[in-house]
Amino acid sequence: xxxxxxxEDIGNLDQALAEAKEIKQNRFGFQKLGKNKTLLMVxxxxxxxxxxxxxxxxxxxxxNVIVLDVNAGAWKLETRRxxxxxxxxxxxxxxxxxxxxxxxDLIGVRSFAGLKDRDYDYAETIVNxxxxxxxxxxxxxxxxTVHPLQAFADLITIEEHKKSKRPKVVMxxxxxxxxxxxxxxxxxAQWMNAADVDFVITQPxxxxxxxxxxxxxxxxxxQKKALEGADFVYAKNWSCPGVTNPADYGKILNKDMNWTIDxxxxxxxxxxxxxxxxxxxxxxxxxxxVIESDHSLVIPEAANREISAEVVLKKLLExx
Amino acid sequence: xxxxxxxEDIGNLDQALAEAKEIKQNRFGFQKLGKNKTLLMVxxxxxxxxxxxxxxxxxxxxxNVIVLDVNAGAWKLETRRxxxxxxxxxxxxxxxxxxxxxxxDLIGVRSFAGLKDRDYDYAETIVNxxxxxxxxxxxxxxxxTVHPLQAFADLITIEEHKKSKRPKVVMxxxxxxxxxxxxxxxxxAQWMNAADVDFVITQPxxxxxxxxxxxxxxxxxxQKKALEGADFVYAKNWSCPGVTNPADYGKILNKDMNWTIDxxxxxxxxxxxxxxxxxxxxxxxxxxxVIESDHSLVIPEAANREISAEVVLKKLLExx
Amino acid sequence: xxxxxxxEDIGNLDQALAEAKEIKQNRFGFQKLGKNKTLLMVxxxxxxxxxxxxxxxxxxxxxNVIVLDVNAGAWKLETRRxxxxxxxxxxxxxxxxxxxxxxxDLIGVRSFAGLKDRDYDYAETIVNxxxxxxxxxxxxxxxxTVHPLQAFADLITIEEHKKSKRPKVVMxxxxxxxxxxxxxxxxxAQWMNAADVDFVITQPxxxxxxxxxxxxxxxxxxQKKALEGADFVYAKNWSCPGVTNPADYGKILNKDMNWTIDxxxxxxxxxxxxxxxxxxxxxxxxxxxVIESDHSLVIPEAANREISAEVVLKKLLExx
Numbered sequence: 001x002x003x004x005x006x007x008e009d010i011g012n013l014d015q016a017l018a019e020a021k022e023i024k025q026n027r028f029g030f031q032k033l034g035k036n037k038t039l040l041m042v043x044x045x046x047x048x049x050x051x052x053x054x055x056x057x058x059x060x061x062x063x064n065v066i067v068l069d070v071n072a073g074a075w076k077l078e079t080r081r082x083x084x085x086x087x088x089x090x091x092x093x094x095x096x097x098x099x100x101x102x103x104x105d106l107i108g109v110r111s112f113a114g115l116k117d118r119d120y121d122y123a124e125t126i127v128n129x130x131x132x133x134x135x136x137x138x139x140x141x142x143x144x145t146v147h148p149l150q151a152f153a154d155l156i157t158i159e160e161h162k163k164s165k166r167p168k169v170v171m172x173x174x175x176x177x178x179x180x181x182x183x184x185x186x187x188x189a190q191w192m193n194a195a196d197v198d199f200v201i202t203q204p205x206x207x208x209x210x211x212x213x214x215x216x217x218x219x220x221x222x223q224k225k226a227l228e229g230a231d232f233v234y235a236k237n238w239s240c241p242g243v244t245n246p247a248d249y250g251k252i253l254n255k256d257m258n259w260t261i262d263x264x265x266x267x268x269x270x271x272x273x274x275x276x277x278x279x280x281x282x283x284x285x286x287x288x289x290v291i292e293s294d295h296s297l298v299i300p301e302a303a304n305r306e307i308s309a310e311v312v313l314k315k316l317l318e319x320x
Numbered sequence: 321x322x323x324x325x326x327x328e329d330i331g332n333l334d335q336a337l338a339e340a341k342e343i344k345q346n347r348f349g350f351q352k353l354g355k356n357k358t359l360l361m362v363x364x365x366x367x368x369x370x371x372x373x374x375x376x377x378x379x380x381x382x383x384n385v386i387v388l389d390v391n392a393g394a395w396k397l398e399t400r401r402x403x404x405x406x407x408x409x410x411x412x413x414x415x416x417x418x419x420x421x422x423x424x425d426l427i428g429v430r431s432f433a434g435l436k437d438r439d440y441d442y443a444e445t446i447v448n449x450x451x452x453x454x455x456x457x458x459x460x461x462x463x464x465t466v467h468p469l470q471a472f473a474d475l476i477t478i479e480e481h482k483k484s485k486r487p488k489v490v491m492x493x494x495x496x497x498x499x500x501x502x503x504x505x506x507x508x509a510q511w512m513n514a515a516d517v518d519f520v521i522t523q524p525x526x527x528x529x530x531x532x533x534x535x536x537x538x539x540x541x542x543q544k545k546a547l548e549g550a551d552f553v554y555a556k557n558w559s560c561p562g563v564t565n566p567a568d569y570g571k572i573l574n575k576d577m578n579w580t581i582d583x584x585x586x587x588x589x590x591x592x593x594x595x596x597x598x599x600x601x602x603x604x605x606x607x608x609x610v611i612e613s614d615h616s617l618v619i620p621e622a623a624n625r626e627i628s629a630e631v632v633l634k635k636l637l638e639x640x
Numbered sequence: 641x642x643x644x645x646x647x648e649d650i651g652n653l654d655q656a657l658a659e660a661k662e663i664k665q666n667r668f669g670f671q672k673l674g675k676n677k678t679l680l681m682v683x684x685x686x687x688x689x690x691x692x693x694x695x696x697x698x699x700x701x702x703x704n705v706i707v708l709d710v711n712a713g714a715w716k717l718e719t720r721r722x723x724x725x726x727x728x729x730x731x732x733x734x735x736x737x738x739x740x741x742x743x744x745d746l747i748g749v750r751s752f753a754g755l756k757d758r759d760y761d762y763a764e765t766i767v768n769x770x771x772x773x774x775x776x777x778x779x780x781x782x783x784x785t786v787h788p789l790q791a792f793a794d795l796i797t798i799e800e801h802k803k804s805k806r807p808k809v810v811m812x813x814x815x816x817x818x819x820x821x822x823x824x825x826x827x828x829a830q831w832m833n834a835a836d837v838d839f840v841i842t843q844p845x846x847x848x849x850x851x852x853x854x855x856x857x858x859x860x861x862x863q864k865k866a867l868e869g870a871d872f873v874y875a876k877n878w879s880c881p882g883v884t885n886p887a888d889y890g891k892i893l894n895k896d897m898n899w900t901i902d903x904x905x906x907x908x909x910x911x912x913x914x915x916x917x918x919x920x921x922x923x924x925x926x927x928x929x930v931i932e933s934d935h936s937l938v939i940p941e942a943a944n945r946e947i948s949a950e951v952v953l954k955k956l957l958e959x960x
Contacts, residue, residue, distance in 0.1 A: 052422075
């Protein structure tokens, strides 16, 4: 594995889940792989879970870790050729990225969608530059359109808690006070489509995700109908993906609080589990009683971030 | 030892001092204990000595260290239930703290007193939430009311320099231009009361510390009388603890420069040592000649922060 | 080696280059030296290359690394004696620096020239205080007037690419939109004067470097004449060093774009290599085609920063 952005990158999904199970029982068993290897974590945006869990996974593998916080405002990279750089951009990406590649063996990059230019975001402009110019394997720590370490951790969590061979998993849009990127729902959809689950997406009209992530998922606009019989309810807000109307990209079209997951919503399910990637706004996405119930998996999902990261780092190290 | 906030937590004080002495001679002798164990240091406030010395101590023990700087302004945690989180608080402590606990074995927390709400500060609201919800052993890297790593380092320093079996130790209030918390004097009083020393507190009227920290200490409002015969002078400013008048909590009641420790003050002592936890404002707390004299212990105290932290981390690791 | 600021500190230059060559083939071969040794990196200014490469070098040697970012604005150190510290300076350097020395074995310091007070900058006031008061070996991670880790990496790169025993190396001033310090050209001049090369400096009138760095270098104000026959072109901007007119210190005297290194400039050389320490402003210092050509050494120079740092750290460790 030379990069990690999409579900295909991890190879056979059943084998990856088996590897996750093995690593969870034996986190420190692969330190020969990481010895004298350095992970560089580049953050263009803030992070709590990703920062901690990825560091922990790398340390489990015996790696060295260097964390670089790039203040996106302060360190603007020039991307054009033929320009006189006499403005606020003090370095060109064609130098900055190969230089970062000099001092490490693997690079993780976090760079959120700006939500202003759909084409720029969906082209994954920033991380593709890292892939092209760093000379080192690159993996996503949440990019403009994907957050695969989260989706993989979610899949591990579903695998650990499922009560039937092919559970019903419903990803439900929920309201939020700020415009959020689509990276988490995009990746979750992509991974669920690849997994052995019955996957349904439910959302208000206008919130359709990009077709390349929706794939063959069933889309159901009636939230109640979608949730009926669900084994897992994956709540998440996202801003308008701009599929039907590109001018709406990144906007908040709807704050309908009827979509907030409460006890009544959960009563429609098959005694289902509640899931969310965190951080979560209580009262908007989910009510206190649901997230605090014994059917809430939010903390196990977070804990599995260490495991998904360790599997991914291990596979990247094995391919060096 | 499952938590470290108060002097009782360390167990027998003589044994702890003996362990400190042993560790100071053999800092790298306990690395089996720390192997594959991760310390998470969470800072809600700035730090120089605590940040460096605690990291150093953990590295001495062979631990991995992850440092998390929480910008108190940017990352506000919701603490109430039943609220719609549509304001500036993007995460609830009931998720954030267990998540942090997922990725480490021990947690150190720095969270200063806000000095606005005495009940909130003295209830140790923030760190108690870490104890309750993180699922991991928690220790203080200076909380609202205690700074035990400092007090333990101070006691080690006194032990190393005392010339009699039961030295006289005087903690003297001194003036300052800003309102400071009471965590350092609170802990120092608590530890001195537990140690085999003759302990006196001297301060202007109105600056009485909370009775639970004063304990059986002798309180003397006449600074000269207090300092007479002192073997160690522990200077420190603190703002009004609000014991006699809660409305004065956190205020500066007095800037009397007669309390500044100068050569004359030291002349009243038994050829005593000068101590301060640092950082110190010269000219307000102490004069240049006193802090630079060969009877100043401020640098040895700071150096012993590595030792007190290593003893505490070792004890926490042994209890895992 | 107890400090590392000037070329003399490294000892015999041929031996140092031989050691660099050996380390580049065997980066992890000296981990016994670094075991249980801690490097403290103190940054008063931002850093990308120095931060990453020095960390990487220390990790190669098996050291522990602690990074301290000092916000120069927020943490002002008092340097005078006899003053009442009731202003914005909360700590005196006479305490802060020895304290930092308590928790490490080696200290690297980055502290740029302020470009306001030539005497203060050229006296290296800040780093000399670290040398005097920390009690530990100190090395430059770019100071007010020197950046020896860069100059050493540049020399290694020249050694690796030279086609004759004594190549011609030309350092050429180039225009820039901001006032930059002289640390890089100062050190480069110092190291080239000590190396077995034919060294020429070319710059507009008024940009003369301090004589102690110019040494015996040939100075040629006609850029074309200087570049003729050059094997290596080392482009760099610097602000006025204030040698002929101290009142001009730190000012931009000239933005003449005829000094920008383009293909025509390179055509005057002996099929020469282009060098720059990075970050570089394209269009001002150098054109896209020159920096992107197969004769550009900017990335190899950056990669050799890991090597120069490892040689220096190794020598400092050997002298402990």
